[in-house]
Amino acid sequence: MSEPAASAAGSLLDVNGLLENPVFAGGFGLASLGAALAFARRGALASAGLIRRRLLVNVEISRQDPAYPWILAWLSEPRPQTSFLAKRLTRINKLSVTTATSTTPNGPTQASFFLQPGYGRHIVKYKHAYIAVNREKQSTAKTNTGEPHETLELTTLYAHRHIFEDVFTEARGLALRANEGKTVVYSVRNFDWVPLGIPRRKRPLASVVLDKGVKEDIVNDARDFLARRQWYVDRGIPYRRGYLLYGPPGSGKSSFIQALAGELDYSVAMINLSEIGVTDDKLAFLLTKLPERSIVLLEDADSAFVNRRRRDADGYSGGTVTFSGLLNALDGLSAGEERIAFLTTNHIELLDPALIRPGRVDMMVRIGEATRYQAAQMWDRFYGDVDHDGVNRERFLARLDELGLFRDVVEGANPIRTSTAAIQGLFLFNKNDMEGAINMAEGLIPQKLEAEP
Numbered sequence: 001m002s003e004p005a006a007s008a009a010g011s012l013l014d015v016n017g018l019l020e021n022p023v024f025a026g027g028f029g030l031a032s033l034g035a036a037l038a039f040a041r042r043g044a045l046a047s048a049g050l051i052r053r054r055l056l057v058n059v060e061i062s063r064q065d066p067a068y069p070w071i072l073a074w075l076s077e078p079r080p081q082t083s084f085l086a087k088r089l090t091r092i093n094k095l096s097v098t099t100a101t102s103t104t105p106n107g108p109t110q111a112s113f114f115l116q117p118g119y120g121r122h123i124v125k126y127k128h129a130y131i132a133v134n135r136e137k138q139s140t141a142k143t144n145t146g147e148p149h150e151t152l153e154l155t156t157l158y159a160h161r162h163i164f165e166d167v168f169t170e171a172r173g174l175a176l177r178a179n180e181g182k183t184v185v186y187s188v189r190n191f192d193w194v195p196l197g198i199p200r201r202k203r204p205l206a207s208v209v210l211d212k213g214v215k216e217d218i219v220n221d222a223r224d225f226l227a228r229r230q231w232y233v234d235r236g237i238p239y240r241r242g243y244l245l246y247g248p249p250g251s252g253k254s255s256f257i258q259a260l261a262g263e264l265d266y267s268v269a270m271i272n273l274s275e276i277g278v279t280d281d282k283l284a285f286l287l288t289k290l291p292e293r294s295i296v297l298l299e300d301a302d303s304a305f306v307n308r309r310r311r312d313a314d315g316y317s318g319g320t321v322t323f324s325g326l327l328n329a330l331d332g333l334s335a336g337e338e339r340i341a342f343l344t345t346n347h348i349e350l351l352d353p354a355l356i357r358p359g360r361v362d363m364m365v366r367i368g369e370a371t372r373y374q375a376a377q378m379w380d381r382f383y384g385d386v387d388h389d390g391v392n393r394e395r396f397l398a399r400l401d402e403l404g405l406f407r408d409v410v411e412g413a414n415p416i417r418t419s420t421a422a423i424q425g426l427f428l429f430n431k432n433d434m435e436g437a438i439n440m441a442e443g444l445i446p447q448k449l450e451a452e453p
């Protein structure tokens with residue numbers, strides 16, 4: 001009868017015995033200490049988290065956000081500190097470099113290096129607040145371009161939270177000032193718009209010499225469009241305008257678009273439609289995320305038509321934009337509500353009339369071979385300050401007449417024409433040398449290709 005009680009007492013005794021065992025008691029003590037420490041650590045972490053949440057505030061900026069480069073540039077601004085603590089805390093030891101290169105015609109390549117805070121943690125002091133910065137690249141999370149996701153996290157005391165407003169406003173102002181008087185040209189890298197080299201000084205409209213009235217017509221139309229935003233909104237019409245510039249190479253199409261962008265204080269977002277890899281999907285995606293205040297420049301628009309033919313023939317577009325892809329980009333769902341687009345082509349004969357429709361292409365302008373008017377204007381731009389009475393300009397024009405450059409088309413014969421780019425080349429070769437330019441004018445006549453023997 002008493003056996004179960006005895007066994008229960010026996011097991012109790014065993015526990016007590018174990019506890020009295022110095023080896024076990026020591027181990028048990030250590031384990032409890034460990035558990036208590038782990039508990040305390042968890043508690044400390046939880047309360048640190050709580051304090052962090054209560055006392056700190058942070059902002060996360062993704063690499064995809066337009067503010068990302070602005071904030072990086074803002075962080076790179078020198079902020080001399082006077083206090084001992086601030087001097088030491090805000091020292092940035094880890095930097096990363098972004099290099100931009102640009103080539104000047106016939107000149108050396110220029111390179112600019114921008115140093116920015118590298119990946120990791122940094123501290124900056126702005127006004128009276130300390131801001132902890134964490135720049136992170138997450139190798140596991142990929143963006144849709146296949147690049148690692150990148151974030152910038154700014155943390156400050158909750159009490160200083162209003163400082164972020166100032167940070168963003170200042171960073172934006174800094175970015176605007178950096179591009180003041182410049183035209184940013186964006187090109188495509190993967191699925192992103194990236195500035196192409198260093199922002200260029202605005203090209204003055206006067207430096208592009210088009211035939212009489214041509215420039216003014218386009219500039220006035222664009223200005224008129226920009227002034228009528230509300231008109232479009234009131235009528236529920238997408239606020240878009242499309243221009244098609246066509247004509248031979250070297251007539252100033254791209255130069256004019258760049259100068260116009262500068263005049264309107266816009267950037268240029270440029271895509272070459274003949275490029276392999278610029279597919280319909282990619283074009284549509286890029287148009288949904290155009291850089292702000294930018295003119296879209298779709299170069300070599302004819303390639304979309306060539307591709308249509310190729311696709312119709314063998315069902316394969318060769319990894320480039322198709323005709324329907326281009327139409328969709330211009331006024332389909334992916335077109336976006338607002339934009340100014342310029343299309344350029346050297347082969348107008350390859351384009352489809354379906355392109356010429358309000359919202360797709362509203363204005364079509366031929367930018368052709370150099371005219372007598374343009375040759376005279378360009379002469380004045382290059383030699384106006386030395387050829388005061390214009391006598392040499394008239395000699396130059398007379399020489400061009402003699403060469404038959406502006407002669408009307410004679411039936412059955414190919415007209416002799418030259419490009420404005422060629423005239424510019426001649427004048428650049430003969431800087432300050434009017435005689436040289438006149439003597440070498442014959443070089444403007446395009447050379448016939450030697451017939452095969």
Ligand SMILES: Nc1ncnc2c1ncn2[C@@H]1O[C@H](COP(=O)(O)OP(=O)(O)OP(=O)(O)O)[C@@H](O)[C@H]1O
Nearest residue numbers: 207208209210248249250251252253254255420421
């Ligand atoms: N009408 C022009 N006025 C001033 N410069 C010109 C003109 N046409 C050409 N140029 C000069 O010639 C060069 C080539 O011009 P640009 O690239 O603008 O020609 P394009 O018509 O766009 O050629 P493409 O059709 O091959 O793209 C530039 O350096 C530009 O300054």
